[in-house]
Amino acid sequence: MDSLTISDTQNNNNNANMSGVPVIELRDIHKSYGTLKVIKGVDLAARSGDVIALIGSSGSGKSTLLRCTNLLEIPQQGDILIDGEAVRWKAHHDERQPADAVQVRRIRTNLSMVFQQFNLWGHLTILQNVIEAPVTVLGRDPAEAARFGQSLLEKVGIGDKSDNYPSQLSGGQQQRAAIARALAMEPEAMLFDEPTSALDPELQGEVVQVIKDLAIDGRTMIIVTHDMKMAADVANHVIFLHQGVIEEEGSPDQLFKKPKSTRLRQFLSSTGA
Amino acid sequence: MGGTNRPFHPVLMFEFCADPKAIDGLKWMACYLTTPKHQQFYFSFLIVLALIAGTAPLVMLLGFCGAFMRRSAILPIKWLGHIYTSMVRGVPDIVFFLFVPIAMDQAFEYTRHRILCPEVTEPVYRGNDFVVCTAAKLPLSSSPQWVHETYGFILAMIAFAVVFGAFAANTIDGALRAVPKAQLETARAYGMSERQTFWRIHLPQMWTFALPGLSNLWMVLVKSTPLLFLLGIEDIVYWARELGGTKTSFFEYPHPDWRAWYFLSLLIFYLLLTWVSEKAFAALTRRVSRGMATQGGKDATAGNAAEPEIAGARL
Ligand SMILES: Nc1ncnc2c1ncn2[C@@H]1O[C@H](COP(=O)(O)OP(=O)(O)OP(=O)(O)O)[C@@H](O)[C@H]1O
Ligand SMILES: [Mg+2]
Numbered sequence: 099m100d101s102l103t104i105s106d107t108q109n110n111n112n113n114a115n116m117s118g119v120p121v122i123e124l125r126d127i128h129k130s131y132g133t134l135k136v137i138k139g140v141d142l143a144a145r146s147g148d149v150i151a152l153i154g155s156s157g158s159g160k161s162t163l164l165r166c167t168n169l170l171e172i173p174q175q176g177d178i179l180i181d182g183e184a185v186r187w188k189a190h191h192d193e194r195q196p197a198d199a200v201q202v203r204r205i206r207t208n209l210s211m212v213f214q215q216f217n218l219w220g221h222l223t224i225l226q227n228v229i230e231a232p233v234t235v236l237g238r239d240p241a242e243a244a245r246f247g248q249s250l251l252e253k254v255g256i257g258d259k260s261d262n263y264p265s266q267l268s269g270g271q272q273q274r275a276a277i278a279r280a281l282a283m284e285p286e287a288m289l290f291d292e293p294t295s296a297l298d299p300e301l302q303g304e305v306v307q308v309i310k311d312l313a314i315d316g317r318t319m320i321i322v323t324h325d326m327k328m329a330a331d332v333a334n335h336v337i338f339l340h341q342g343v344i345e346e347e348g349s350p351d352q353l354f355k356k357p358k359s360t361r362l363r364q365f366l367s368s369t370g371a
Numbered sequence: 372m373g374g375t376n377r378p379f380h381p382v383l384m385f386e387f388c389a390d391p392k393a394i395d396g397l398k399w400m401a402c403y404l405t406t407p408k409h410q411q412f413y414f415s416f417l418i419v420l421a422l423i424a425g426t427a428p429l430v431m432l433l434g435f436c437g438a439f440m441r442r443s444a445i446l447p448i449k450w451l452g453h454i455y456t457s458m459v460r461g462v463p464d465i466v467f468f469l470f471v472p473i474a475m476d477q478a479f480e481y482t483r484h485r486i487l488c489p490e491v492t493e494p495v496y497r498g499n500d501f502v503v504c505t506a507a508k509l510p511l512s513s514s515p516q517w518v519h520e521t522y523g524f525i526l527a528m529i530a531f532a533v534v535f536g537a538f539a540a541n542t543i544d545g546a547l548r549a550v551p552k553a554q555l556e557t558a559r560a561y562g563m564s565e566r567q568t569f570w571r572i573h574l575p576q577m578w579t580f581a582l583p584g585l586s587n588l589w590m591v592l593v594k595s596t597p598l599l600f601l602l603g604i605e606d607i608v609y610w611a612r613e614l615g616g617t618k619t620s621f622f623e624y625p626h627p628d629w630r631a632w633y634f635l636s637l638l639i640f641y642l643l644l645t646w647v648s649e650k651a652f653a654a655l656t657r658r659v660s661r662g663m664a665t666q667g668g669k670d671a672t673a674g675n676a677a678e679p680e681i682a683g684a685r686l
Binding site: 220234235 | 553554556557558559560561562563564567571572575576579659661662663
């Protein structure tokens with residue numbers, strides 16, 4: 099009923115990225131909190147259609163790296179390039195900060211984030227959650243945004259919940275609503291921070307299925323996850339992060355079947371994969 | 372207190388009241404309850420309602436100003452906000468009610484004195500007296516009685532607003548802090564500016580946390596209105612005492628000590644007022660906490676009439 103389906107938008111994105119410039123590129127990222135060095139020089143490039151799984155033990159810096167990508171955290175060193183456009187910096191006291199707030203907002207609207215705890219806005223209904231940012235940030239027509247939003251909710255299988263409040267939904271339904279909210283921005287790439295970790299095992303499947311569909315549609319995604327099966331199923335590139343550095347990376351086949359480093363072998367055996 | 376030049380003009384309600392000595396029973400009561408002084412008594416109820424209605428928006432205004440000052444990144448403004456809230460909250464209300472109107476009155480008159488009468492060389496403070504030139508008086512001595520009363524009323528309103536604004540600032544500041552950080556971070560992650568985040572997410576979610584405190588404050592405000600009496604305003608307490616006291620046969624309508632009845636009417640008035648307020652706040656709480664994952668929100672979405680937590684922390 100709506101011409102603007104997920105795969106259509108994705109094709110548009112693909113066309114815009116035929117040049118082969120990575121959608122997301124991180125170069126030599128360093129991030130510390132006070133004296134605690136959390137990320138110690140990470141490079142990463144996600145081209146259009148890439149699905150990158152970030153794995154690693156708790157505290158290895160996966161969330162921090164993901165949050166640096168959309169500038170929720172400010173790395174002290176390194177470059178962030180979105181569609182080849184580098185984030186501009188300015189000095190602020192001893193630390194650096196993004197120089198251009200408009201650029202930051204543009205980057206964020208292009209990289210929709212899905213959070214572990216869903217973070218749906220509690221005072222808004224599901225449909226209002228989905229259209230909030232498209233209308234206020236992108237200036238979309240509310241009626242048009244609502245039609246598109248409804249089609250996205252149907253796509254993730256909760257079209258009947260659009261007038262409910264988040265607190266009335268199950269965890270799995272809330273996370274699917276959060277994914278619809280991310281899709282409503284028609285982003286160039288999506289960032290997932292452990293999208294299934296807050297869910298009971300029987301609810302994880304429905305969210306994993308939605309993410310699989312997105313991967314088939316050719317969405318560019320970076321997914322932080324503890325779910326090795328999902329990583330193996332949806333990712334075309336897996337990065338194993340250990341204490342703030344990339345210990346090993348490669349295709350899922352390489353990493354999961356023939357891990358080279360002992361740390362990755364230990365990690366995989368501890369997760370039972 | 373002359374009955375002329377007031378904002379309100381008493382009228383003779385019934386013709387048969389011309390000679391009170393000649394009537395009795397219901398007629399006497401009807402005449403008694405509509406004397407000019409009783410009409411002023413009834414009018415003073417309106418003054419109380421006007422005080423509440425006029426003060427509440429000022430309280431919210433000062434509350435938001437105080438809360439924003441306390442949250443300011445600029446240190447002197449932040450300190451000023453903290454000084455305002457902790458000073459007012461740390462001093463007995465009555466002291467402030469007495470201090471603010473007098474201090475403001477003298478500050479206004481002093482400023483006008485300096486501007487309007489530069490030729491006067493004697494100091495304003497002479498011994499125990501505060502003397503300003505005639506032109507600087509507020510209101511001017513030539514102004515009609517109602518201007519004097521309105522001026523006094525406005526000073527009282529500001530005093531109430533200053534005191535309750537500090538409590539409101541505390542409540543609003545706390546409510547703004549109570550909104551989960553993740554909700555705001557998500558707004559920013561979706562490209563909202565600080566301004567959009569505040570208006571679209573922070574402020575709407577803040578009310579759930581602010582309403583219990585604000586409804587509490589409203590109740591205390593309603594119940595503090597008899598303090599008007601302290602400021603020399605002829606409020607309902609003044610009239611209840613005045614009218615209820617024993618009237619000897621020198622008066623037109625002699626009667627024994629009826630103060631208990633008059634104060635009973637005040638009691639019923641306040642009970643009605645607070646009862647209506649509770650209903651209104653319950654409805655408001657249900658409205659703002661719709662969908663919010665708080666107890667109020669759960670009840671509201673389930674369609675139950677949730678009682679607001681009026682009996683929260685005492686001020
Ligand atoms: N805001 C912060 N302030 C100080 N330290 C922080 C902050 N955020 C994260 N850290 C620290 O940085 C390190 C990496 O945290 P991060 O959340 O990135 O780990 P993670 O790999 O996502 O772990 P998990 O799998 O448990 O989510 C941890 O040691 C954590 O304590
Ligand atoms: Mg994490």
